[in-house]
Amino acid sequence: MTDGIEKEDHVDRLQRQWARELPDLDTQPMTILGRAYRLSNLVRPSIEATFADFGLDRGEFDVIATLRRSGPPYRLTPTDMYSALMISSGGLTHRLDRLEKAGLIRRERSPHDGRSVLVALTEAGAALAEKAIRTDMASEASFLQGLDARERETLAALLRKLIGGIERELTPSGEEIQTAD
Template sequence: MVEPDHVDDIIAAWHIQMPGVAGLPLELAKRSALLTAAFDGATAVELEKLGLTPAEYGVLATLRRIGEPYRLKPTELTHALLLSSGGISNVLKRLVAAGYVIREAAEDDGRSTWVRLTPQGVEIAEEAVRTTTAAHARMVERIPEQTARALSEHLRIALTAIEDGFLIRR
């Protein structure tokens, strides 16, 4: 039997205060939020050591993930990271100042630019990905492997169902 957790306490309190309101949807929402907060917290600790914000990491990791030549247009980054154009602009200014990215004119459109990782940007992106992944691995190693794999598969099923008709847009 699994030990009750903080979410069970929340659900029990709601059952007393407003019977019938709290149930499985609230349990899923609360546990998902707590899981996300735990991973985000571990990520933040590692990024702080590297002097990066989560948004800066998002840009660096996105550019590194797509492969050479490690470049996208600002609008593509805005879409990929769900940031506003003003938000991405501020992040890019900081990354340019740090020497991690450069902005270069698009050959086919004089009004457009590319954002490209510099060699230093590739290095910091790879270091950030390694350290955050290692932090996540330390968290996950506390979960039996079979449970972690089943959880991942069940989360995939749940997200697919939600994406098909509800909130999440890619």
């Protein structure tokens, strides 16, 4: 390393191979999107291991985290949940069944509509969500130690700008694309 910058990484090697095989191909998008994809693949096992330490898979964590960050009383409709999580109603039902069996959520009748159900976080679910997110954020922060505070702010701002442009391109109506994170 020189001045904290890697001389060559995996993506540079891929670009060099493509330049040899297809010299007319512009692989510049790979310098950003390829690295973002690689970054995600590198950190995913650690994130999943963190949740597993709490007896959760990623999808189960996403459910209890969505409820916890929604604020008191930590209740949402299933429709709000599967929209926020970008999963099918069937996929959500499967997760809710497992979490309910574990005592982390409960299904309640809506006080406004007796035909509707709300998904509520139990005290145990709220405590677990908080412990898991705190542990996960500490773990993820350790991955960023190679960047100083200003570099992290700059990178975050550039990624926000990039993602905003992509979202506008993919959803011209202005509808926000949501992810579980």
